[in-house]
Amino acid sequence: MNYERIKQGKFIERPNRFIAYIDIAGQKETVHVKNTGRCAELLTPDAEVYVQESDNPERKTNWDLIAVKKGTRMINMDSQVPNKVVKEWIEAGNLFPDAVLVRPETTYGNSRFDLYVETPKKKIFIEVKGVTLEEEGVVYFPDAPSERALKHVEELEAAVKDGYEAYVIFVVQMKHVAYFTPNRKTQPALGDALRKAKTKGVRVLAYDCDITETSIAIADEVPVVLYQPRLKDAVKPLLQWYQSQKRDLPWRKGKQPYHIWVSEIMLQQTRVEAVKPYYERFLRTLPTVEDLAEAPEDLLLKLWEGLGYYNRIRNMQKAAQQIMTEFNGEFPRTFEEVRSLSGIGNYTAGAICSIAYEIQKPAVDGNVLRVISRLTESDQDIMKQSVRSEMEAAVEEIIPEGEAGAFNQALIELGAIVCVPNGEPLCEKCPVRNLCKAKEHGREMELPVRKKAKARRIEDRTVLILKDGDTIAIKKRPAKGLLAGLYEYPNVEGHLSENEVVSYCKSLGLSSLRVRKLESAKHIFSHIEWHMTGYEIRVDELEKNCSEKMIFAKPQEVEEVYPLPAAFEAYKKYRLE
Numbered sequence: 001m002n003y004e005r006i007k008q009g010k011f012i013e014r015p016n017r018f019i020a021y022i023d024i025a026g027q028k029e030t031v032h033v034k035n036t037g038r039c040a041e042l043l044t045p046d047a048e049v050y051v052q053e054s055d056n057p058e059r060k061t062n063w064d065l066i067a068v069k070k071g072t073r074m075i076n077m078d079s080q081v082p083n084k085v086v087k088e089w090i091e092a093g094n095l096f097p098d099a100v101l102v103r104p105e106t107t108y109g110n111s112r113f114d115l116y117v118e119t120p121k122k123k124i125f126i127e128v129k130g131v132t133l134e135e136e137g138v139v140y141f142p143d144a145p146s147e148r149a150l151k152h153v154e155e156l157e158a159a160v161k162d163g164y165e166a167y168v169i170f171v172v173q174m175k176h177v178a179y180f181t182p183n184r185k186t187q188p189a190l191g192d193a194l195r196k197a198k199t200k201g202v203r204v205l206a207y208d209c210d211i212t213e214t215s216i217a218i219a220d221e222v223p224v225v226l227y228q229p230r231l232k233d234a235v236k237p238l239l240q241w242y243q244s245q246k247r248d249l250p251w252r253k254g255k256q257p258y259h260i261w262v263s264e265i266m267l268q269q270t271r272v273e274a275v276k277p278y279y280e281r282f283l284r285t286l287p288t289v290e291d292l293a294e295a296p297e298d299l300l301l302k303l304w305e306g307l308g309y310y311n312r313i314r315n316m317q318k319a320a321q322q323i324m325t326e327f328n329g330e331f332p333r334t335f336e337e338v339r340s341l342s343g344i345g346n347y348t349a350g351a352i353c354s355i356a357y358e359i360q361k362p363a364v365d366g367n368v369l370r371v372i373s374r375l376t377e378s379d380q381d382i383m384k385q386s387v388r389s390e391m392e393a394a395v396e397e398i399i400p401e402g403e404a405g406a407f408n409q410a411l412i413e414l415g416a417i418v419c420v421p422n423g424e425p426l427c428e429k430c431p432v433r434n435l436c437k438a439k440e441h442g443r444e445m446e447l448p449v450r451k452k453a454k455a456r457r458i459e460d461r462t463v464l465i466l467k468d469g470d471t472i473a474i475k476k477r478p479a480k481g482l483l484a485g486l487y488e489y490p491n492v493e494g495h496l497s498e499n500e501v502v503s504y505c506k507s508l509g510l511s512s513l514r515v516r517k518l519e520s521a522k523h524i525f526s527h528i529e530w531h532m533t534g535y536e537i538r539v540d541e542l543e544k545n546c547s548e549k550m551i552f553a554k555p556q557e558v559e560e561v562y563p564l565p566a567a568f569e570a571y572k573k574y575r576l577e
Contacts, residue, residue: 001085002215003066005053011043011068020065022051031063035079037143039132042068042075050213067213074211075132075174081216082130082171083114085209089218090117096124108164111155124165127152131172131180131206138229139172139206139222140183142190153193153202160201168194170206172222179223179232180206195226195393227394228376234432235400235407241431242410247272247417250279255405257331257338257356258289264351265312265343272416278307290329293320301486301563308566310486315343335361346392355405362395363408364388367415373448374419377437382448456529462496463489463534465518465574466510468542471552474562482525487562489571490550491532501535509547514538521570534571 012021012028017036020043022029031051048069054062067076083104089095090102098119106116108125115126129149133140142149156166170180182191198204206222225232246252249272251263262282266275282303286292295317304313319341323331332338339349350363369382372391380387399407414432419425425444427433438444466473474487492504502512518534543552553562564572
């Protein structure tokens with residue numbers, strides 16, 4: 001859009017919202033201010049401004065304020081122009097190339113939306129907002145509270161429910177800005193409404209403009225940050241830190257989705273150093289998805305022995321079988337398809353898709369939740385799914401295009417080696433410490449908030465190492481329940497005395513030749529703790545006389561073939577004695 005009859009002037013003062021006094025060619029003129037926002041940071045004494053002379057001789061004021069220079073930045077202040085430039089822009093084939101109708105000021109419900117657009121398949125409402133408030137490259141709306149804007153955002157939600165597409169477009173009336181975010185200082189309710197509307201299907205977009213003294217035109221899309229601007233500010237320093245400080249880990253050698261998947265599942269509930277040998281052995285044994293899909297269960301469990309949470313590997317095999325049958329053996333390439341695989345949630349799907357394919361989806365694990373909680377000084381309970389979902393949304397909207405994998409890994413890495421969970425975070429090494437509100441207020445150790453889990457149930461158990469010559473007894477656990485399908489040393493509930501152990505063996509048809517008390521041990525599951533005591537029992541003719549179904553194997557065979565869970569780690573050494 002072009003202006004005619006433009007003159008340069010100097011701002012003097014603004015006695016009210018509607019007029020300003022401008023020095024034009026040495027004369028103090030009364031100028032109409034179309035923009036009724038505060039604009040205090042723009043209209044400063046002696047600011048360079050641009051005004052349009054009216055072509056209507058009947059007007060009381062002969063001038064309209066059009067633009068102002070803030071430093072070297074030209075800012076258009078015409079509050080009536082955003083609707084016009086968006087209309088021109090759409091009519092020129094942008095946003096909706098197949099638009100057959102672009103109509104201004106259309107009524108829906110109790111609102112009049114700025115634009116109504118039709119395509120052969122869609123009916124679309126658009127609300128347009130002009131943005132002139134800028135601070136250090138970040139632009140904000142509103143400058144002053146706007147109940148009309150709040151009402152229209154809520155009405156757009158209703159329009160989506162009725163089958164319309166709906167957009168809020170923020171026209172940034174300047175060029176070269178970092179991002180747009182709602183002005184929560186001025187009107188927090190509008191920021192909340194925009195976030196809610198986005199979850200209901202309203203698209204929230206922002207575009208900057210090419211500005212001159214005599215023209216304005218829509219230019220480039222601007223990032224929109226509806227959740228946490230502080231996280232957006234952290235993107236660049238985090239990426240720079242990650243590139244120089246990231247650990248050399250085997251699963252970071254390439255971008256094969258199968259390899260990333262294996263590592264991510266193994267890393268759940270397991271330390272990085274512990275995972276490395278498991279990861280390498282697993283891929284040597286099962287180098288492809290097809291190999292995983294066809295592997296015998298005992299082999300899978302043996303490869304997983306010691307990692308715990310054995311349903312992870314069972315779900316991996318189910319997912320591998322899905323890939324073979326539903327995706328013709330090719331690892332799926334969209335977030336939704338990866339998310340549909342057995343045992344894969346938002347985090348794992350986000351990690352695979354961002355690292356392998358650079359899809360802009362978040363990978364929010366415990367490390368990331370901790371980083372976000374501290375950076376933003378959030379007192380919300382990260383154990384609540386609603387809080388996790390909100391933090392996922394906050395990360396998703398700031399993921400840089402083309403660097404999704406690096407950014408997600410940077411957040412995870414920061415939480416793993418700097419913003420650590422146990423003990424004091426290493427703030428002096430943190431690349432975003434200057435942005436961290438928890439650091440600023442001395443609350444690093446208080447956050448994140450995590451509601452205490454329900455106390456674990458304590459179970460006492462007695463573990464029996466039954467030996468006969470060079471064989472040892474093990475048995476398979478039931479196919480369902482805790483440690484399903486794994487192998488174990490015979491064990492019973494309660495802490496038995498030596499006499500009770502002899503009696504128990506006798507009930508199995510076994511004659512105890514020698515009984516030796518072993519050390520006590522403890523193993524913690526997610527909801528249960530086993531408090532164990534153990535006995536080594538030498539028996540006569542174990543395989544021949546035992547009335548209970550067991551496997552009698554040599555220690556080396558147990559070591560190489562049968563998967564025993566880490567719960568029995570304290571007693572594994574006795575099979576070799």
